Structure formats: C-alpha cells, structure tokens
Amino acid sequence: MRWILLIGVLAAVSLAAFATPFGGSGPDLQISIRQADEADLAVIYEWRKPRREIVLDGVAGGYRERRWEIETPGFELRRFVGSDRIVRTDGKKFSRVELTARPDLIRIEKEYQPVARYGAGGALVFTGHFWPLTAPKDEGGGRVNASFDFTPAAGGHVVAFGANEAALADWRSPMAHPAFVYLGPLDPVETDHVMALIDPDAPGWIVDEFNALVPESFDKLAALFGFTPETKPNLFLAAPLGRDESRLSYAGDALPAQFQITLEGAAWKEKSDKARGIFTSATIHEAVHLWQAAARPGTEEAPEWIHEGAADAIAAEVMVALGEWDSAAYAANERAARTECARELDTGSLNGAKARGDFRALYACGHVIALAVSRADGKTTADFWRDFIERAGDDGYSEDMFYDLVADRTGDRDFADALEDFARTPLAEPDRAIDGLFASAASLARERGR
Ligand SMILES: [Zn+2]
CATH class of the missing domain: 2.60.40 (Immunoglobulin-like)
Structure with a gap:
C-alpha cells in the first residue's frame, strides 16, 4: 500500500513539472x-x-x-x-x-x-x-x-x-x-591556480606581489588542509585608490570559490613595509576562506567569529610557513589580537558583537579562541579545521559542533565549556578572561604532555 502511494505521489510530481505552458522544468523566475x-x-x-x-x-x-x-x-x-x-x-x-x-x-x-x-x-x-x-x-x-x-x-x-x-x-x-x-x-588572467581579474589601475608592485603570493600561499594552504578546492577560484582585485595620502584601506570579501579585494587610499601607491604587510596577511586571510568554504555554516545562527578568527589564525600560520614572519612578528600578532579582543568585549559579549556593530571582535576574539584551542590541543588551527570540515559534512556546522570538537580534541569538556561561556556571556574583565583561557590551555597541554 505504501509503495503504491509513493509511486502515485512521484507520478503527480513529474506531471506537475512537465505540464506547464513553457514545457520542461525551467526556473520559477x-x-x-x-x-x-x-x-x-x-x-x-x-x-x-x-x-x-x-x-x-x-x-x-x-x-x-x-x-x-x-x-x-x-x-x-x-x-x-x-x-x-x-x-x-x-x-x-x-x-x-x-x-x-x-x-x-x-x-x-x-x-x-x-x-x-x-x-x-x-x-x-x-x-x-x-x-x-x-x-x-x-x-x-x-x-x-x-x-x-x-x-x-x-x-x-x-x-x-x-x-x-x-x-x-x-x-x-x-x-x-x-x-x-x-x-x-x-x-581575466588565468593561471594554474586562479582566474584573476585585476584592475589596470592597481600599482605595479601590488600586481607583482599578488602574482607571487597566490601560487605560494595556495600551495601552502593545500598542504595544510590536505586538499585543493574543486573549483578554480575567481579573484577580483580593484584599486580605486583616490587622493588621500594617509589612507591605506584593504577590504576583502570571500565566497565559495571567489574573493574580491578593494584597495583604497593613495598610501598604496608606494611600496612600504606597512602596505606590503597588510596586503600579504589580508590576502592570505581571504585565501583561507576558499578552503574553509568546504564547511558551510549550517544555520544563520552559526557565529562569524568561528570562521573569521580561524582565518586570521591560519593566515598567521601561513605567514610563518612562508618566512614572512619570524617568531617575534607572530607573537606581536597574537598580542595585538588579545588586546583588541579585550577592548571590543568591554561593551558586551562576543556573540552579541555583530548586532552591536563591533565587527572587529569577530576577528580578534575569534583569533584568540582559535589560539587558545591550538595551545590546548597542541596542533595548528589549520589542523583543527581539517577535522571541522569533516564533521560539518553536507549539513554544515553549528556553534555547538565547534565546542564538541574542542572537547574531543583536547579531551576536556570543561575547557570547551569555558570557551562557550567566553563567547556567550558579557565579561566583567575581558583581559583577565582572555588570560584565563590561555592559562587553562597551557595547563591542559602540560597535563596531557602536549
Ligand atoms: Zn574574512
């Protein structure tokens, strides 16, 4: 009886699909x-x-x-x-x-x-x-x-x-x-790694950096994540620099298999250590998203700090792997994230940051959490994401899935719970809460001999 019912339903569906004035089962819009x-x-x-x-x-x-x-x-x-x-x-x-x-x-x-x-x-x-x-x-x-x-x-x-x-x-x-x-x-210019569309007004040194950085950082990311994205990515680089000599603005947006970079400010015209540093680390951050896209958020509620903070943390790992940063530069980047996160959380919880318009919290505090996890499990953030992508599967990931994976990798549910409290609760003293996370991570690593 059930089989007959099922077949009846299927027949009705296929009739509905084909019996239209346009014929075929085209789009609704x-x-x-x-x-x-x-x-x-x-x-x-x-x-x-x-x-x-x-x-x-x-x-x-x-x-x-x-x-x-x-x-x-x-x-x-x-x-x-x-x-x-x-x-x-x-x-x-x-x-x-x-x-x-x-x-x-x-x-x-x-x-x-x-x-x-x-x-x-x-x-x-x-x-x-x-x-x-x-x-x-x-x-x-x-x-x-x-x-x-x-x-x-x-x-x-x-x-x-x-x-x-x-x-x-x-x-x-x-x-x-x-x-x-x-x-x-x-x-567009097509290479082994990307299909790129580069604004002819972009300064020559930026184009040279971009052309060198894409193959070497993509190769590193493929090695760290253990796979290459299926679709060759599209990269868009625009440079409406304008006249403001003091401005050095980098805006990036990533989507599955695509990212775009918009550079604004005349300070990009001349190559400087500062401009090059921002361009390199921010471009790697966007590139990390191409790999992270293998795991999609399963709901609208999955907080953005999960992927933004990890992208900053993995970009820092790639900067070291490429020889762009020594250990002092890496440590300075970590200190900057901790300081910025503490400042951002003065006005409320991390999970409430986006609604407050405190967008920097998503990056800095997500980075702090990724670093604390990496300290506790003794592995890189890229390694965490290899597991996370696998767990997310076709249904996508959630905030709970993140804490569950932390608990499994560290073998300590209390540490995962502490991260959850850190993200969800407004903190009286954010800087002390951050120090506390790193202290628990360090003692956990010591206990487990990591
Ligand atoms: Zn990002």
Whole structure:
C-alpha cells in the first residue's frame, strides 16, 4: 500500500513539472541584469507564474530604498525587519517588474556590496542581493529557483568562475550559492591556480606581489588542509585608490570559490613595509576562506567569529610557513589580537558583537579562541579545521559542533565549556578572561604532555 502511494505521489510530481505552458522544468523566475551605465544596472524579474511579491534579503542602511528605482508603474518597495519586498500598490499578482539598481554611495560595512564600480567601466555584482527568497530568512526561506541573464555594456565581458563570455544566459552559479559576477571591459588572467581579474589601475608592485603570493600561499594552504578546492577560484582585485595620502584601506570579501579585494587610499601607491604587510596577511586571510568554504555554516545562527578568527589564525600560520614572519612578528600578532579582543568585549559579549556593530571582535576574539584551542590541543588551527570540515559534512556546522570538537580534541569538556561561556556571556574583565583561557590551555597541554 505504501509503495503504491509513493509511486502515485512521484507520478503527480513529474506531471506537475512537465505540464506547464513553457514545457520542461525551467526556473520559477528569470532575472535579467544588464549593465546600463558603468555600475548602474537595468534589472528585470520575470515569474513563470504570477506572484504577489518579491522577497529579498535585508541590506544594511536601507540600501534598496535609497538606490533602487522601480521603473514599472504601480509598484513599490517595502522595507521590513530583515527583508525588502517588491509589491504592486493594488496588491494584485504580477509576472514582470523592471527596475534600476545603482551602487551605494558608501561602502556598506560587513556586507557584500550589491553592486560596485570595478575599475573603469566595470561593475561587480553580488547575486545574493538580487536573488529573491521563497520567504524571509527568519521564517526559514531559501532561494527561489531562479536563473540569471547577464548582459555587459557594448564591447564588455561577463566573468563568473571559469566563464568569460560576451553575455551569459540562463546562468546559475556552479556553487549553488550567491556569487560575484563581473560586467565590463577587463579581460581575466588565468593561471594554474586562479582566474584573476585585476584592475589596470592597481600599482605595479601590488600586481607583482599578488602574482607571487597566490601560487605560494595556495600551495601552502593545500598542504595544510590536505586538499585543493574543486573549483578554480575567481579573484577580483580593484584599486580605486583616490587622493588621500594617509589612507591605506584593504577590504576583502570571500565566497565559495571567489574573493574580491578593494584597495583604497593613495598610501598604496608606494611600496612600504606597512602596505606590503597588510596586503600579504589580508590576502592570505581571504585565501583561507576558499578552503574553509568546504564547511558551510549550517544555520544563520552559526557565529562569524568561528570562521573569521580561524582565518586570521591560519593566515598567521601561513605567514610563518612562508618566512614572512619570524617568531617575534607572530607573537606581536597574537598580542595585538588579545588586546583588541579585550577592548571590543568591554561593551558586551562576543556573540552579541555583530548586532552591536563591533565587527572587529569577530576577528580578534575569534583569533584568540582559535589560539587558545591550538595551545590546548597542541596542533595548528589549520589542523583543527581539517577535522571541522569533516564533521560539518553536507549539513554544515553549528556553534555547538565547534565546542564538541574542542572537547574531543583536547579531551576536556570543561575547557570547551569555558570557551562557550567566553563567547556567550558579557565579561566583567575581558583581559583577565582572555588570560584565563590561555592559562587553562597551557595547563591542559602540560597535563596531557602536549
Ligand atoms: Zn574574512
């Protein structure tokens, strides 16, 4: 009886999939993105079946309200907590809506830029902010079954992962995840390790450093993690330096099999120890994310300090392995993380830091936790992540999974519990709490002869 029921259900599903006016089982939504003027985009949403709304993830600072203009009459964008929605003002269903999306005037912090100017005549699009959800994320919404069409301005290319085309039609990310897509005149450079898109305005010394650093750091990371990522990564390097001689800003964003670096400030023009140090360690930090992406957070709640702090810790391990840092430089980096973490936790708990806007806590305190674990289990943070990736499997990781792995590797549940308290509780004296973690880690290592 159960078998018959099951077969009946399967037949109904496959009929539903094929019995559509369009034929075949295509996407529910087609999203067309055309480069209208540098980073201004003409966007069309076309549903296969009429819907009452388009639900989009929330972007900090009311970005869409300020920078998106709906061109189709009779529509509006409504802002909710955690989502934006596009609806008809009369509440009726619709199949098609057109809008113009412009880049934000400022860099949105700790957020992928929805669309940004990228070198002369170029735009870098983050598809996640254009790709609707089936429901708001806090109601368990996932991504709509959608495919994208990308059309660059005349004479330009579209670059996404291994693709470099005059246009892309019916495109979906090979990573089944939001991604960066470049539209514009630049040609990518493909090497054994990466497909790279480098702004021709980037200073020559930066390009030389980048070309030397990528192969050597990628080889080190492959050895430390014990594997090479399946997809050849896409790297985007932009350098809208501007005129401010005192500014030396490095902003990086990583996604599965992609990362982008934006350098701002005229202090990048000349090679200096400071500029080179920041460029090298920050680029390795972003590269670490390409390997960490083999383990995805299983829920929205998995705190970012888990991967950001580990990326800082592993980047430091790579800096030493490459001979960039001696033991004194490594120790100075550790002291800096401890000091910064203590300062950041003066205003509240680590797990509450992102909501407070204390983004540096995610890096510095995540780094402190990674260092304490490494001290306690006598292994590198890269080694911890080899295990962590395996545990995370296809379902992804959680904060609890992190503490469980710490308990298993150190053989001490109390130490894992102490880390949990450190992350979840506001601390009266953060600097003493940090010293306490390192003291427990050291005595644990001594006890177990590590
Ligand atoms: Zn990062």
